[in-house]
Each structure stands twice: as structure tokens, then as C-alpha cells.
Amino acid sequence: MSRTQDVVEDVQRLILDGGLRPGDRLPAEKELASELGVSRGSLREGVRALVVLGILEARHGNGTYVTDLDPATLLAPVAFLADLPGDHAPLHAVRATLETEAAGLAAMHLTDGHVARARAALDDMSRALVAPRAEPARLAAADLAFHRAVADASGNPVLAALLDVLAGEGPRRRVWDEMYDLAGDRTFEEHDAILAAITARDPDRARLRMAMHMVGVEDLLATSSTDGPLPRRRNLVEATPAR
Numbered sequence: 001m002s003r004t005q006d007v008v009e010d011v012q013r014l015i016l017d018g019g020l021r022p023g024d025r026l027p028a029e030k031e032l033a034s035e036l037g038v039s040r041g042s043l044r045e046g047v048r049a050l051v052v053l054g055i056l057e058a059r060h061g062n063g064t065y066v067t068d069l070d071p072a073t074l075l076a077p078v079a080f081l082a083d084l085p086g087d088h089a090p091l092h093a094v095r096a097t098l099e100t101e102a103a104g105l106a107a108m109h110l111t112d113g114h115v116a117r118a119r120a121a122l123d124d125m126s127r128a129l130v131a132p133r134a135e136p137a138r139l140a141a142a143d144l145a146f147h148r149a150v151a152d153a154s155g156n157p158v159l160a161a162l163l164d165v166l167a168g169e170g171p172r173r174r175v176w177d178e179m180y181d182l183a184g185d186r187t188f189e190e191h192d193a194i195l196a197a198i199t200a201r202d203p204d205r206a207r208l209r210m211a212m213h214m215v216g217v218e219d220l221l222a223t224s225s226t227d228g229p230l231p232r233r234r235n236l237v238e239a240t241p242a243r
Contacts, residue, residue: 003038007046010036012055015066026056026064053077071161079165089218095166096214098159099147103194103210104203106153114153118195121146122188129184139184140176144169146191150198150210179220190216 014020026032026047033043047064050056054073058064067073082091106114125142128135147167151160176183190213197205 003042004045004049007036007038007043008049008053011046011050015055015069020066022066022068024066026066071158072164075158075161075165078162079168079170082166082168083170091166092214092218095163096211096218098163098166099150099214100207100211102151102154102156102159102163103198104207105155105159106150107198107201107203107206109155110153110198110201114149115195115199117149118146118153118191118198121149122191122195125184125188125191129188136176137173139187140169140173143176143187143191144172146195150194153198175217183217183220186216186220187213 011020011026020026027035029040029043033040036043038046047056047058051058051064054067054076055069056064057067082088121142124145125139128138128142131138144167147163148160151163154160190209194206194209194213197209
């Protein structure tokens with residue numbers, strides 16, 4: 001196991017030092033094993049581990065290559081942490097900090113495309129809230145689409161990738177399954193206020209609106225975990241036209 005770890009660290013070091021670059025093909029197995037001073041078996045195990053980590057890509061019949069080292073791919077294993085059962089308060093605190101900063105950056109870097117995506121997510125949530133039958137999955141998808149649009153508008157792909165793994169489809173769907181009865185209209189209103197601040201290109205107000213939203217989410221999660229199912233509340237969006 002230690003030799004496998006050596007291979008992982010040595011290949012990572014080659015990438016960090018510029019000996020291997022994104023898209024480069026690894027040397028032949030015999031050559032690389034000799035260069036790293038390991039057996040070919042240990043090299044294979046190390047390469048397999050690096051493939052799982054998203055650092056290398058094995059192409060059948062064409063060798064092994066360094067990936068493009070995209071942040072979303074490299075951070076994907078962190079999603080396992082968000083899926084673990086237990087107290088998610090520490091993760092939520094990290095997410096709240098990142099979401100707040102993403103909103104501020106979005107107010108400075110957004111494009112018409114980002115605005116269109118965020119408004120489309122608001123429209124989807126509005127329609128889901130007035131539907132005859134509640135659809136938590138649809139609400140979760142609209143919620144995720146809105147936050148992804150804001151994160152992408154920040155202009156920081158690492159920040160966007162971190163937020164996606166901390167609150168991606170799985171964790172968000174579980175939250176909406178538990179609290180859609182109470183959270184729907186409130187979330188719509190808060191998203192609308194966040195987008196208004198972002199489109200006004202007011203970073204401070206955008207951060208404030210997002211921070212308030214994340215505190216509200218934290219309160220709802222705490223209520224859900226301590227009091228059981230949340231009561232049904234009148235849908236305020238019924239009187240709010242889709243934008």
C-alpha cells in the first residue's frame with residue numbers, strides 16, 4: 001500500500017513540477033516504473049488510484065493521460081462527505097460562507113447568460129409551487145439551478161465546483177423531500193431578492209441577501225431535525241407572477 005501511495009505522490013509531483021501537463025500521455029509502463037523506482041504492479045495500482053481521483057484518464061488501447069485537471073472533477077470525491085449521515089451543521093457553515101462570497105462576486109462579474117439562467121430557475125420554482133401536486137424533485141432542481149447560476153457568475157470555477165459538491169443534487173433533494181411544504185415560497189422570495197441585488201450590481205447587498213437566505217435554510221434544517229415534518233404553509237407565490 002505504501003508503494004502505491006508513493007506512486008500517487010510521485011506522479012502528482014511530476015504534474016506540479018511541470019514534468020507532466022494536462023493532456024500529456026504517461027510514458028510507457030516499464031519506463032515510468034523504472035523512473036519512479038517501483039515495480040510495474042505498484043505502478044498499475046497507483047495509476048488506478050489516480051484515475052479514480054480524476055487526475056489520470058485511461059484510454060483503452062491508447063495509453064494513460066493526464067486529465068484537464070478540471071476543478072469539478074478533482075473535487076468530486078468531496079461529495080461523499082456531504083452524503084454521509086450525521087450532523088451537517090459544519091458543512092452548512094462552510095457552504096454559507098462560500099455562497100455568500102459567490103453572490104458578491106456574481107454582482108461584479110455576471111453576464112446576460114447567467115441572469116437568464118437564474119431567472120429561468122426562478123420561473124421553474126414558481127411553476128412547481130403552484131402545481132396541483134407537490135414535486136420536491138422539481139423544486140430541488142430549480143433550487144440547484146439557481147445556485148449554480150450564481151456560483152458560475154462568480155467567475156471562479158473552483159468556488160463553483162466546491163459549492164456543487166457541498167450541496168449538489170443528492171443533498172439538496174433530501175432537504176427538499178423533508179421541508180418543501182414550508183420552504184418553497186420562502187425560498188422563492190429569497191432567491192428573487194438575491195437576484196435583484198446581483199442584477200443591480202450591488203456586491204454588498206448581494207452578500208447580505210445570500211447570507212440571510214443561508215441563515216433561513218439553517219433554521220429550517222434545525223426545525224426539521226428537531227420537530228419532525230414541517231407544517232404546510234400558504235403558498236405566497238400563487239400571487240406572484242413568474243418573471
